[in-house]
Structures are given as C-alpha cells and as structure tokens.
Amino acid sequence: LCYSGCVHGAPERCDYSGGGMNEAGALAVELSGITKRFPGVVANYNVSLRVRPGTIHAVVGENGAGKSTLMKTLYGMHQPDEGSIAVNGRGITFKSPTDAIAAGIGMVHQHFKLADNLSILENIILGNEPVGRRGRIDSAAAKTRLTELAASLGVSFDVDDLVGTLGVGERQRVEILKVLYRGAQILILDEPTAVLVPQEVEELFATLKRLVAEGRTVIFISHKLDEVLRYCDEITVMRQGTTVATTTPSQVDRRGLAELMVGSDLPDPSGRETPIGSEIVLAVSDLSVAGAAAGAKLALEGISLSVHSGEIVGIAGVEGNGQFELCEAILGLMPLVSGRVEIAGRDLTGVETRERISSGLSYIPFDRHREGLLLDAPLWENTMLGREDEPALTSGPFIGRRKAEADAREIIRRFGVRTPSEQVPAFALSGGNQQKLVVGREMATNPKILLAAHPTRGVDVGAQAAIWEELRHARDHGLGVLLISADLEELIGLSDRIVVMFDGRVTAELDPRRATPELLGTYMTGEIQDREAAR
Numbered sequence: 001l002c003y004s005g006c007v008h009g010a011p012e013r014c015d016y017s018g019g020g021m022n023e024a025g026a027l028a029v030e031l032s033g034i035t036k037r038f039p040g041v042v043a044n045y046n047v048s049l050r051v052r053p054g055t056i057h058a059v060v061g062e063n064g065a066g067k068s069t070l071m072k073t074l075y076g077m078h079q080p081d082e083g084s085i086a087v088n089g090r091g092i093t094f095k096s097p098t099d100a101i102a103a104g105i106g107m108v109h110q111h112f113k114l115a116d117n118l119s120i121l122e123n124i125i126l127g128n129e130p131v132g133r134r135g136r137i138d139s140a141a142a143k144t145r146l147t148e149l150a151a152s153l154g155v156s157f158d159v160d161d162l163v164g165t166l167g168v169g170e171r172q173r174v175e176i177l178k179v180l181y182r183g184a185q186i187l188i189l190d191e192p193t194a195v196l197v198p199q200e201v202e203e204l205f206a207t208l209k210r211l212v213a214e215g216r217t218v219i220f221i222s223h224k225l226d227e228v229l230r231y232c233d234e235i236t237v238m239r240q241g242t243t244v245a246t247t248t249p250s251q252v253d254r255r256g257l258a259e260l261m262v263g264s265d266l267p268d269p270s271g272r273e274t275p276i277g278s279e280i281v282l283a284v285s286d287l288s289v290a291g292a293a294a295g296a297k298l299a300l301e302g303i304s305l306s307v308h309s310g311e312i313v314g315i316a317g318v319e320g321n322g323q324f325e326l327c328e329a330i331l332g333l334m335p336l337v338s339g340r341v342e343i344a345g346r347d348l349t350g351v352e353t354r355e356r357i358s359s360g361l362s363y364i365p366f367d368r369h370r371e372g373l374l375l376d377a378p379l380w381e382n383t384m385l386g387r388e389d390e391p392a393l394t395s396g397p398f399i400g401r402r403k404a405e406a407d408a409r410e411i412i413r414r415f416g417v418r419t420p421s422e423q424v425p426a427f428a429l430s431g432g433n434q435q436k437l438v439v440g441r442e443m444a445t446n447p448k449i450l451l452a453a454h455p456t457r458g459v460d461v462g463a464q465a466a467i468w469e470e471l472r473h474a475r476d477h478g479l480g481v482l483l484i485s486a487d488l489e490e491l492i493g494l495s496d497r498i499v500v501m502f503d504g505r506v507t508a509e510l511d512p513r514r515a516t517p518e519l520l521g522t523y524m525t526g527e528i529q530d531r532e533a534a535r
Helices: 067-074 097-102 120-125 139-153 168-181 198-213 225-231 254-262 323-331 353-358 368-372 401-414 431-443 461-476 488-494 517-524
Strands: 029-038 041-051 056-061 082-087 090-092 105-108 186-190 217-221 234-239 242-247 280-289 300-308 312-316 338-343 361-364 449-453 480-484 497-502 505-510
Touching: 029 067, 041 067, 041 082, 041 234, 056 067, 056 198, 056 225, 056 254, 067 186, 067 217, 097 105, 105 168, 120 139, 120 168, 139 168, 139 198, 168 186, 168 198, 198 217, 198 225, 198 517, 225 254, 234 254, 242 254, 254 461, 280 323, 280 480, 300 312, 300 323, 300 480, 300 505, 312 488, 312 517, 323 338, 323 353, 323 361, 323 449, 323 480, 353 361, 361 431, 368 431, 401 431, 431 449, 431 461, 461 480, 461 488, 480 488, 488 517, 497 517, 505 517
Parallel strands: 041 242, 056 217, 056 234, 105 186, 186 217, 312 480, 312 497, 361 449, 449 480
Antiparallel strands: 029 041, 029 082, 082 090, 234 242, 280 300, 280 338, 497 505
C-alpha cells in the first residue's frame, strides 16, 4: 500500500510500496554512482550522496558543480544515465516528479511556483484537489487539513487570502505547506533563504527544525556558508559535477568549506580606492507610482534619492516593498503618478526607455528568466540584448555576427561563465552562470548609472567575489550604482549609503559602517520606521 498522503487519492489502488516508510537503520536518500550527460556536457559524474533520516543535509558547490541536476534527478525531472537511487532503503526508479512525490519527496524551487491570483488554499491543492460527494472539490476537508499542517509548523494563515498579498517569507511557507500537503517526508529546498531577511531566516529554520523533529528529512541547497554551518547537520560538497567531500559543521569552518568548493576563501567586499564623485548620475524626486489594482494604495509614495558618480547606494527592504516598482519607474517602464527622474543631469521623466539607456542607464533585472534572458537563444545573442545598435557589434545596418560572438566570448571569459561555447543556448547554463552572463552584459555597456537588482543571487562564493570586484572597480572609475540586494552582508560591505524601503516609502538612511544585518532586518520588517538614523 502507498502512504496515507498518496497523490492518487486512493492508497488502496496505488502499486507503490515504499512511500513514507523507513526500514530500521536505512538512509532516507542514497544516491550511488549517479552520472547524467547532456549533449556536450557531463553534468554529474559518479556522484554519491547519503542523507540520514531526520536531519538537515546541505549540498553546496560552485555554479555549474551539478547540484541542481542532481536534485532534479532525485525529484524525477531527469533520469540518470548511470547509478542508482534508494529512498528509505529501497531501490527505486523515478520516471517523473509524480513518482518522486508518490515516494514522499517534495521540492521547493528557488523561483516559487505559485499563482498570485489564486488563494493560498487553491495554490496548495492545485492538481491534488480532494473530491467529495458528486465529484466536487471538498474545500472544507482541505481547509481542515491545511489548518492542522500549519499549526504543526507554528504558522497561521487565512487560507482564503490571495498569494499575491503575501510577503516572500510567507510565500515560502506556502510552498512548504504545498509539498507537505502532498505527503512529503523528504524536502528538497533550493536556495530557500536567497530573498529572506535575518528574522525570516530564523523563522524558516525554526520551521525546518520542527519538521526534522517530526521525523522528516531536509536537503538544503545554498551558497550561504554561514547558514549551512549554523543550521545543517551534515554537508556534501560538489565540484565540477562530482562529490568531493561530506563533512559536518564541527569538522570544518567557513574558510575550509569555501576552499573545498572553489579553492579560496570569500574576500571582504569593503574598501575603496577613490572618493565619491561630485556629479549626480541619478536623481529621483517625489516619485509616486500607482498600485497594481484599481483603487489600491500607491506602490511608491514620495520617493526621493540620489546616486553620485563613484557611489554605491544600497536599497534594503523585504521584496514587495516597492523596489521593483522603483526600478521600473526609473527605466520608464511604469507610469508615474508624480515625480521626476534625472539621469546624468538630464530630465528624462517622460522619455522612453531606449533613450534612458542611451543616456547611460543599465539594469541587472530582478528575474533573469523573465526579464534578462532569451532562454532558447544562444549566449552570443543574449549578450547583445539592449546593445544591438552598438558600433562594436554591427556591420553597417546589420548585426555583425562575428563581432557579437567575439564580444560574447570576452564577457564569458571576464566573468567566468562556465560554458563550452557562446553558441550554447542560455537555458543550458546553471542559474548562477546565467546570472554571471547577465551581469557581464550590463557591465559591458560602460554605463553611468547601474540599477543592480540582486546581482549575486544564486552565484557561488567565487563568482560572488568576482562580481563584487567588478562592481568596486567600476565604482572606483566613476560608475554610480543603485544596489538592491537581499544579501545584507553584501549591502553593508559594498554600499556607501544604505536606504531602507518599507511599504513603498523610504523609512531610513543608514551608515553601513554602523549597520548590522540584525539592525537592517529590524528596519526592513517595519519594526523601526524612523527616517533619521544615527550615522
């Protein structure tokens, strides 16, 4: 018989015999000799992973190390070319994620798979709706079960609330509830803390500890080494497609873990070579933007800020507090209720986006998939996006393909993008390598002002250090940067000033020399809303 959370809704008719149970002393997950090949690439080679039940097990490694491919193989999205998978001591073959879910495995992806226009309840039961009398969805039964699950996690929801009204931390809990609702005993979390403030990280791991105490198992993929060392029971390190070590936090420190991953420690992002310039390259005055729905409150209300040449101004804030709308308004992609936008001394408030870019504006977007890349196009075409009319990339009125390919190769080299060639489609790269490509493209324009939204999200410690170094070098040569980041150490280390946004307004300005992640988190969550903070 299947376990009680069978996705088929009828355990007596399910022929799966292993879900949810664990033979005495068996490992929760055991991957042995896993090899996965794609055309021209060996993503995983002879990988082994042993995860004990009732633990939080971290999988770490640099971008392109094969972590995501391995987890997708465990979740049934890929089938291994070689090797075996055992769950709770029983060998098994997954042909699809449905098989993995039936075996008690759930995956929470880095990019949430939620529909903003549906309620929490509708999102969680989507595709697994309980059926009552006359074939109708039994919403009452679903609500009862979800209430019990939420209580077991120490969280409370009104399950009729729209997901679109939730903050990032709440959305993550909805994702966790979704996989638990489907009976998951083994949870795979891909970069779960990438957009959380310290208080939300604490709350997430309190939730995970509760799950582990109940006997569930968590596989935790992360680039944040401090969190891995603080919260995880065991750590498996991957490099160049294979496993190189399994250790515990008591056996390794941050430096040693970084060396296992990439061969070097993560340098300090602070320090500058030149003073801040006098030219104001970005000035935003009394900027207000309407909310998404008719009659809704303003998404931005009276925002005023400036960035000088050679200055990095950090924006701290929980996602959904107006950072996205601020960038869209500066880019000219969102209509203003009021306000003014000046770039390099020019009033460009009513000017189209193309002219703003020509005036020296560049943008690393929030979502590299939706806004930054053509996933099916080759890398050389992606590095041209927004730069199609640059003389260095054209031959008369036509695109100069050889020039564009050479330019792409230089960006790939300079930013350490791991790829066989510039002809590879963007979807074939790991998420971190996609991010490095986008950052490289935007930096290649030599802009005056760079809007950098989460520039190191999803990249490993080595790539993070390289991107930091590029930003510092460009800043020291006059680039102004508006930096939006969920990595508070990054904000503190790189920024010359930090502006806090909450509920669409600027609520504080902090001196990074005196700020701490905990203090920033307090401002970001609205516990302190004082515009004047000690410098």
